[in-house]
Amino acid sequence: MSFVDPVFLVFFAVVFAVHWGLARWRRVQNAWLALVSFTFYGWIQPWLCVLLLASSVLNFALGLAVERDSARRDTWVGAAVVVNLGVLAGFKYFGFFQDAVVATLHVLHFAAHPTTLQVALPVGLSFYTFHAMAYVIDVWRGQFKARTDLVDFLVFIGLFPQLVAGPIARAHALLPQVENPRTFQPAQIASGLSLALWGAFKKVVIADTMAPYVNIVYAHDDPTFAMIWLAALGFSIQVLADFTGYTDMARGTARMLGFELLDNFNHPYLATSPMDFWTRWHISFSTWLRDYVYMPASFSPWVRRWITLPGTGDWSPFWHTARSLTITMFLSGLWHGSTWNYIAWGIYYAVIGTIWAWAQQKIPRKTRKARDWRPVLVPLMFAHTLVGMMIFREPSVARLVTHFAKNPFAGSSESWIVASGLVMVCLFGALPLLAALVFETYALPKLQAGRWWPTLQSAGWALALTAIVVFYRPTVNDFVYFQF
Amino acid sequence: MSADLLSRLTDVFRDAFDDDDITLTRDTTAADIEGWDSLMHVTLMLRVEGAFGVRMTSGEVTGLKNVGQLLDLLTAKAVG
Numbered sequence: 001m002s003f004v005d006p007v008f009l010v011f012f013a014v015v016f017a018v019h020w021g022l023a024r025w026r027r028v029q030n031a032w033l034a035l036v037s038f039t040f041y042g043w044i045q046p047w048l049c050v051l052l053l054a055s056s057v058l059n060f061a062l063g064l065a066v067e068r069d070s071a072r073r074d075t076w077v078g079a080a081v082v083v084n085l086g087v088l089a090g091f092k093y094f095g096f097f098q099d100a101v102v103a104t105l106h107v108l109h110f111a112a113h114p115t116t117l118q119v120a121l122p123v124g125l126s127f128y129t130f131h132a133m134a135y136v137i138d139v140w141r142g143q144f145k146a147r148t149d150l151v152d153f154l155v156f157i158g159l160f161p162q163l164v165a166g167p168i169a170r171a172h173a174l175l176p177q178v179e180n181p182r183t184f185q186p187a188q189i190a191s192g193l194s195l196a197l198w199g200a201f202k203k204v205v206i207a208d209t210m211a212p213y214v215n216i217v218y219a220h221d222d223p224t225f226a227m228i229w230l231a232a233l234g235f236s237i238q239v240l241a242d243f244t245g246y247t248d249m250a251r252g253t254a255r256m257l258g259f260e261l262l263d264n265f266n267h268p269y270l271a272t273s274p275m276d277f278w279t280r281w282h283i284s285f286s287t288w289l290r291d292y293v294y295m296p297a298s299f300s301p302w303v304r305r306w307i308t309l310p311g312t313g314d315w316s317p318f319w320h321t322a323r324s325l326t327i328t329m330f331l332s333g334l335w336h337g338s339t340w341n342y343i344a345w346g347i348y349y350a351v352i353g354t355i356w357a358w359a360q361q362k363i364p365r366k367t368r369k370a371r372d373w374r375p376v377l378v379p380l381m382f383a384h385t386l387v388g389m390m391i392f393r394e395p396s397v398a399r400l401v402t403h404f405a406k407n408p409f410a411g412s413s414e415s416w417i418v419a420s421g422l423v424m425v426c427l428f429g430a431l432p433l434l435a436a437l438v439f440e441t442y443a444l445p446k447l448q449a450g451r452w453w454p455t456l457q458s459a460g461w462a463l464a465l466t467a468i469v470v471f472y473r474p475t476v477n478d479f480v481y482f483q484f
Numbered sequence: 485m486s487a488d489l490l491s492r493l494t495d496v497f498r499d500a501f502d503d504d505d506i507t508l509t510r511d512t513t514a515a516d517i518e519g520w521d522s523l524m525h526v527t528l529m530l531r532v533e534g535a536f537g538v539r540m541t542s543g544e545v546t547g548l549k550n551v552g553q554l555l556d557l558l559t560a561k562a563v564g
Contacts, residue, residue, distance in 0.1 A: 141543050275523045290522045295542040298526045317527040324526065357523055365502040 001043040003196075003249040004203055004472070011040065012253060019257055026181045033155045033257070040160040041124070048122050056157040058083065059132035060150055063139045067146040077140040084133040091125055093338045124164035126335060130288055132157050135171045137292060144171050152178050161254040165246055167262040167284035174259070182258030192255030194457060197464040198436075199248025205471045206429045207242035213425045214238055217418075218393060224411035228403045230422035232390040237429040239389070240269070243282070267437065269385065272377035273360070274353040277385065285335075289328050297327040321357050326350040336392075341400060345391040352384055489555055496535045500528050510552030532558075 001008050015036045022029040042049035065076040135156075138144040147153050155178045162169055217223050217231035247264040254261045262284045271277035278286040297303050298320055307323055326347070333346020360368075394400045411419075447453055494508045501519055514520040520528070529545050532538075532554070538561045548554050 141547070143547070275521055279521065291546055294522065295526070295546050298530070299540055299542040299545055301539075317530045320530050321523065321527060325523075353523075357527075360519075361527075 001040050003246070003253070004200060007043075011036075016256060020184050023182065023184055027151065029182070030151050030155050030178065033160075034151055034158060037155065037158040037160040037163060041158065041163055045122075051122055051125070052128065052158055052163075053154075055084075055087070055128060055132055056154050057150070059136055059157070060147070060153045062136045063146040064148070066136060066140045073140060077136060080133060080136040084129050088125060088129045091122060127166045127168055128157055128163060130285075131168050134168075134288060134292060138171050144175075147175065149179075159254065159259065161250040161257070161259075162261050165243075165250070166282075167247060167250065167264040168288050169261065169284070170288075173262060177259050184258075188258070189256050190457065192252045193461065194252070195248045195255065196252025197461055197468075199245040199250075199252055200468050201464045202241040202245030202248065202433075204468045206432060207238050207245060208473065209471060210234055210238040210241070210425055210429045213422060214393075217422070223403075224415040224419070225406035225408045226411060226419035227415060227422065228390070228406060229386070230419055230426060232386050232393065234422055234426050234429065235393045236269070236386060236389040237426060237433065239393075240265075241429060241433065269382055270378055271381050271385075272374055273356045273381060274349060274384065275356065277381060278349075278353075285332075289332055293331055294324050294328045297324040303327070318354075318358055318361070322350075322354045325353045325357075329353065339395050340397045341391055341393075341395050344397065344400070345388060348388055348391055489558060490551075492535065493532070493551070493555065493558075496531050497528070500524070500531050508551050510550065510555065512551040513549065536561075 001011065015032075018032055019029060022032055038049045038052065041052055059080060062076055062080045066073045066080075069076060135144070139146045147156075152175070156169070156171070156175050159169070159174070159178075214231050214234040217227050217234075220227070223231070244265045251261045251263070264283050264285075266280040266283065268277055268281035271280050303323070307327070329346040329350035330343065331346070332349070333342040333344070336342040336345070390403065391400060394403065447456055490508060490510075494506065497506050497508060497517070498504050501517060501524075503517075506517060514525065525545070529540060533540060536558055538558065540557070544557055548557070
């Protein structure tokens with residue numbers, strides 16, 4: 001079930017009413033949340049619930065094993081990593097082996113088509129696998145006590161607002177909220193509704209309106225230079241609206257149920273460096289990578305011993321940074337998918353991250369502090385982001401190479417008309433987002449303190465709802481991050 | 485021992501951040517020093533390893549909440 005499916009509105013209305021009706025009985029309320037979360041996940045394909053249940057129970061048991069069986073705690077955490085990543089890799093990289101599987105099924109006289117098998121790929125698996133695996137690792141590190149209540153744990157893993165595309169919850173942030181009573185607070189409900197509606201607006205009005213135009217360029221046989229880069233700009237706006245829209249809907253609906261999820265974005269296109277970008281974009285994923293990949297990659301004796309180059313000193317921080325970033329961003333690319341463009345995208349961020357880190361060390365602090373460099377650094381970093389978006393969006397590496405080799409001035413008069421149309425599409429998407437940024441920074445705090453705030457908030461809801469209804473199309477695109 | 489350790493650690497921080505004005509206390513955290521992000525944290529800990537001749541694990545490095553805990557960790561590793 002998707003947040004922008006009309007059925008979801010009915011589903012959520014029922015969930016909301018019963019949830020708060022059960023507020024005095026937290027354990028019953030949690031059982032209700034577990035039930036509706038599994039219903040949400042299995043709405044289209046009920047078998048997915050089996051996978052979610054198996055993953056939850058397995059990680060619940062492994063958490064207890066790590067804590068109680070001190071003699072074999074390393075074995076249990078190793079099992080958690082191997083099984084979780086094994087299941088994820090099995091589904092995620094199935095495409096690589098798909099042809100062989102189809103051929104085998106044909107030999108056995110079963111009719112199987114690759115498309116049939118693709119349908120079976122479970123949405124959200126990458127997110128809740130990371131979510132569950134982190135819990136077991138935290139228990140192993142001694143940062144968190146293993147939980148003994150399975151129902152609470154099922155809610156922790158499966159809570160439906162964050163189940164399909166994050167934010168990737170962390171035990172220390174979400175489990176205490178699951179385990180403590182939640183109180184009905186009208187202000188919290190209103191705030192959650194505002195956030196969810198703004199998210200739906202970004203998804204339906206901005207992202208879904210832009211997507212067909214951007215897709216045309218990426219499906220075009222021979223797009224011109226201007227079309228390619230404007231499509232990359234368009235995609236960067238579309239994916240921001242799409243993913244922040246999803247996140248806001250997730251956080252908004254969770255807040256209406258009394259939960260506060262991690263924020264996933266902080267104006268990423270205002271970043272001043274690749275490191276800054278990753279503290280602003282998909283924050284729950286980048287902090288996950290930092291804690292469970294980047295840090296171990298930096299200090300693991302195994303990595304230090306075996307992933308090295310002749311002649312490089314073990315104490316060289318630059319070499320450490322390059323190695324750790326490469327490992328982390330390679331795995332980040334692989335997490336997104338099994339096509340080469342995602343690998344190239346990961347390597348790209350490792351390379352620019354390393355160069356920027358090196359430059360930051362080489363440029364004296366006095367120079368860095370001499371003036372405010374943001375007017376230079378923000379556009380420079382955004383140019384890097386555009387290149388990253390181009391790599392991320394174009395699945396064919398061969399086409400990607402030709403995109404970068406295009407003559408900027410070539411193109412028919414029709415192609416320039418298409419390019420000017422793309423400019424309009426980009427403006428259509430960017431202007432509401434920029435207006436929201438200005439509004440949020442300068443006007444919102446003052447308005448929220450004024451006595452007209454409830455009226456203005458209601459008017460905002462009505463406007464957002466009207467726009468969503470006007471722009472909504474039944475053949476709505478899935479969220480971009482659902483595919484991961 | 486502790487004052488000497490803090491002084492040596494301050495030198496490492498000043499060198500890493502290229503800032504001679506840094507003054508460390510046990511309560512100093514990443515929020516108190518500009519540029520102390522996750523990438524810099526790794527670089528810093530590697531410099532600490534090099535300066536004090538110790539090895540740290542990722543669990544130890546990620547678990548540090550302030551300079552005081554880093555001093556305790558170094559003391560536990562028999563750095564004095």
